[in-house]
Amino acid sequence: MATDDRPGAGTTPALARLAGPLAALADNAAARRAGIVALLALMVVAPFVFGEYATVILTNALLYVVLALGLNVVVGYAGLLDLGYAAFFAVGAYTVGILTLRVGVNFWLTLPVAVCTAALAGVIIGGPTLRLRSDYLAIVTLGFGEIVRISARNMSITGMASGLSGIHQPWLFGWHIATPRDFYYLFCVLAILAVAVSVRLADSRLGRAWLYVRYDEDAAEAMGIDRVRVKLAAYVTGAIFGALGGVFFAVNLGAISPESFSFTQSVLILMAVILGGMGKIPGVILGAMIVILGPELLRSLGELRLLVFAVGLLLIMLFRPSGIWPGRGRQQ
Amino acid sequence: MSGALLQLTGVGLAFAGNRVLDEVDFAVPERGIVSLIGPNGAGKTSLFNCITGFYRPHVGAITFGGHDLRRLKPHRITAAGIARTFQNLRLFREMSVPENVMSGMHCRTHAGAFGAIFRPPRQRAEEAEIRATAAECLRFVDIAGDWNRVATTLPYGHQRRVEIARALATRPRLLLLDEPAAGLHGGEKQELIALINRIRDERGIAVLLIEHDTGLVMKVSERISVLDHGVMIAEGTAKEIQANPRVIEAYLGQEDAGADLEL
Amino acid sequence: MSLLDILAHQLLNGLVLGSFYALVALGYTMIFGVIKLLNFAHGDLYMVGGFIGFIVLSAISSVVGGGWFGIFIAMLLSMLAVGFLGVVIERIAYHPMLSAPRLSILITALAVSLVLQNTALALTNGQYTAFRSDLGFGGITLGGLFITYNQMVLVAAAAVLMIALEFFVTHTQYGRAMRAVAVDADMCELLGINVAAVIGVTFFIGSALAAAAGTMAGAYYGSLWYFMGFLIGLKAFTAAVIGGIGSIPGAMLGGLVLGLLEALGTQIPGIGSEWKDVFSFAVLILVLVFKPTGLLGRSEQERM
């Protein structure tokens, strides 16, 4: 997160909003750094302070941070509506499950396979549909999400409807990642990496191209940008984030089943992206926290949990399309 | 006109059976400044869109530097060396002035996701080049002080110039300007004329413009073509066009445009 | 049963199912026509229509009975109520968004869908609601084919609604205005057509048709569920795409084609019923990729 000192850069508005996790404090680099350090310190001590239950919930929230940041590349940066994001999450989870249980591959070796499989799936689905009007992508991804879920339910290699269980916890250089606290720290690292990658992507040739295409496809094309290719890059990047989230989800839970990858899952991840503020990294992190911690804090909501989120989503779209996190709206 | 930079031969375009362009022959020489005029609805912007690949002509040939453009997508045509501005400003909203101009460098650079994430020296050099080019193009169109502003909040005339800078950042050999003087006042028009001349003189870029302001057209153009109802009715120097009876007839058909030609 | 009988039965199944798909697909395609929006909430209006029809029927069945007549009255009232709901949704949620980026309005539509679904979930506790009616199981036998009276009434009712719609669109002023707005809304505005009113009427009719399907389905199948609109919404969209999105005859044809594809698709050896939905969605994706204009849709002019 180095400050930009190249000629002609400055802190340009859109970049600033995309780049720093504490963009609101963009003018004050010291305050921003202090904020990040405080946040990191809190992350380190949290399991000792809040106990095991909170650790499990926070681990789940961190998983959502990774997933939401991935979907944010698709929705927030490139402006494509993906309603089947859970499919890529499933691809990652099942890749680990199948390779470790059925083939006996070491967990860490499944990572590159999961990434490649997700990227391939992204190209197969995105390649043809991204040429069409962007609305169609929403419905095609929805259909794709259902296809993946139903296929997982019907195939014996994926353990059919019961899914796969007994996925082994991995070792990392002699560290057996087994307790909730171990997984919490693993997901901390993962989330920090996801933030760093998001920041760097936003402030790059590709990241800018996503915004160009999102704001004005025709003008972007007239500037020599291949819109299909750029959108595909966003879609595939999102797919890879999703798959990596799925990989670690699978080892954390130890068991996966098709119902974890339903439409509701896709919608929850999308809510995390939109509630906090699409395109804004701190906003997306906030959104993921709201989606996971909200229901835990408000257990009494019970049945009304999703209704509250849905109404929130509608109100956000109508009155504050830029999301909860402060920062100027992108919409108008 | 063989050896022209851009050459259109027998180009025809129809929408739902209505002919928009009919057998259009047209050329822009290397380092030339050419204008395309005609009454509203004559098909000027459609012709632009055919050249830049947004429309696909149904018949005819379009070559640029000897290469066939007809099957190329818009972004490939830009990469081949044709840049454009839009009739209604199409800046990327909510992005800063340099960010807008940096879009032009996209087709001249290569870094992808890998470069963005790992930032190898090559990518850093490229990024520096993008920013340097954007800065240089902005200086060229004389936008200096407003860099940190969101482009769409600039005064109208400045936005026009940012669009030109953005097109220049694609390093074109031919620049298409779609009504660049629309909405500009007198002084700004003079600056525009100077800018168009500098683009050609200092950078060696050929310019093709569509413009309603015939006064500006007469001053800046070396050759002028007149399009009416999709048909090219005249071609020549400013003097020749002003004297051409078909042109006068075409413009008289449009009540309010007749006055323009007098200028 | 002979193979021929099976095929005849599956054709009948496809026809009944296709009628529902077509009624819902019509609303999708009409709304897409006038404001170019994929109204994700449309399937949920089918669900709401089913519940309102059920409530109305419960209230009036002591007077008019729970047979087809009572269901018909319930259906009309449900159509009216859901038609207005559709108009209200358009006014509140979509209208302010018409000039916003497309992504915003799509997400708004999704939010509306989730609000409708979860309201129904909260009200029913996620339980199935039994839709009680007095429909019998009688029918006639044609050769090896057994057709129930319910199926006949249902297909006929769907056909009448579709014919009425076709008449409305081709022979009335609003209908013609609707088609004009679908071609070029800006131009219509210039010509003095009240575009907002046309959009309102379109939402009313589209939503009412979904409610009609919802009420009939509730009575025919005998149960309602808060999530019942999701799958049929997706299927109806698929039907609209197969027929050519924006085309009204296309939606009818698409609904029937999809109904038949599903009914017959499960007869193909190797594709068991567990793969039925994968089959439908694969058809959707293939149509979008290879013939995005569908069977009857007109090809869109090139961009710009």
Next chain:
Amino acid sequence: MGILNKAAAAGAVFVLVAGSAMAQGTLKIGVQVPTTGSEATYGRDMANAVVIAQDEINKAGGVLGKKLTMVIGDSACDPQQAVNAASKLVSQGVAGVVGGYCSGATLPTLKIYGDAKVPFVITASNSTKLIPANPGNAFMINSTGDQQATKATEFLASKGVKTLAIVNEGDAYSQDLANLTRDDWTKAGHKVVAFETANKGEQDYSAIVTAIRAANPDAVFWTAYYADGALLIRQLRQSGYRGVIAVGDGSNSTKLFDIAGRAAEGVYAFSNPIAQFLPAAKAFIKTYKAKFGNAPGPYAPLTYDGMRLLAWAITKAGTTQPAAVIKALASAHNEEWLAGPITFTKHNTLARSNFIVLEDKNNAWIRADK
């Protein structure tokens, strides 16, 4: 890493404080059931049964001189939510857990309770997939899916059925039961002529109905839940199918009749022991009705038993030490409970099959196997 050490020390103090608070007066028992989501009715019914057991035990003096307090963990019938709920129960220091309704949601919690060495009495979930995943601390007091398949095979064969169509809903529970029944049925020398999967929430089953009619089986066995089962039964009867229809224990709810109406007449249901057919449950039914205003649901007796079994085991062990309690649970030997005697196999599953067969007569269940 001074900060880290201090934080660890602070955390340890926190845990100690929490631990000492736990040691006073009461003994916490976790109840893992879905209280939200589509299966909430069952979950609430199970929780109600625990309330009755808890009150009775406390009135009789509690366990080891301490009062029992139940803590509900909402699994929402969702694996991820169930894991959250289980972690919360563990961190609240429960001495044991009863419940477990949806097998899919129960499965990932086995590891959590296993790691924390918390005894877990599973009162409803009965998928055979739970057996290999059990680290040893969980005990299943409901008969498992394979026992239901055996029962179904025996019963249907006794009705003279030769050819069978099996329909499931594609979820873990019904798919498992469908596969087990198919295997048993074929092993018994009969034929499965159709094996279909319906989609949850889809109203139109006509394509499946036609496929079944084409295969013309003597009986149709629906292995999934009542809501969609009712639709299938209706459409089967509507199409003119006159053979035997049987449903699994997910469909033994009387709500089946609400939707299917008279089409359900004569339908057989395989069921775990429900209160109205248990001679010992008369008082339980009375208490339940007085307290909650309605009759106990299908899993109330088993869950009531689960709570009492856990209390019995803690008493027998004389301590809440997990190892001792688990050992006491495993030692259960034919003691009589509401739903019959409990003895565990070496896999910690119920040694006997407790399935009964019901039949719909005028939209009410009667025993069909006695």
